[in-house]
Amino acid sequence: MAISAILVAVDGGHDTDQVLALATSMALAFSAKTHVLTVADVPGMAATSDLAVEASEERARQVARAALERLAESGVTAESHVADGSPAKVIAALARSLGCDLIVIGHRHMSLLGRVFDPSVCDDLLDHTSCPVLVVPGSQ
Template structure:
């Protein structure tokens, strides 16, 4: 079983990591875990005039690694092997694409994260993903 675990460093995302670890026995076989962080793109426009492409890539990498660190530590402490992925783009779109490209059987994620705009009941990323995901989505509050 392949599980995509998108995280943004928020407490809610870390609860999804904890849930997956705590309920690993639900799965017949040891799940193949793909940990994903999607960094929203910085509007390019004038930024490119002042910041080089290499600097921008380094920024995305540094910020993404910081957002992944707590989830990686939790999975490592639980002895759960995982593959880490970092992408830049619109989170819901990238999560759905990664789930499809990796052939994931399940997406496990928090209901809301650090996004500036959130839905009333659940985060806007989770809400959009429910409409575009190629596999079941388990939302953890």
């Protein structure tokens, strides 16, 4: 399987360094065009506040910039993307529109109860994309 374009989805969480390290290896191994996506996380009612939305978008831009710097330090040139919305749907849609052959994403280990209140983006993504997804497991 040839991989010419990779979408790396990061949120600045604990697994971001591992996700970027694996994405770097894949990008260098395949000389793939690389895109970094951070989805602004605006929880529920906070979405009605312009300040909350702006703060979330600014944090997402900071995470994307840091990811680009980390990739560049390893010799990978990438483009960044910041978007609002349902993370899994946004990731799947951007991967489709960019023609990506691979999505690299992290995964948080959570209890069943934790997943009820904060569903897994990774699990949801698998239901929204036909693109292969490389999952970097988080620490337990």
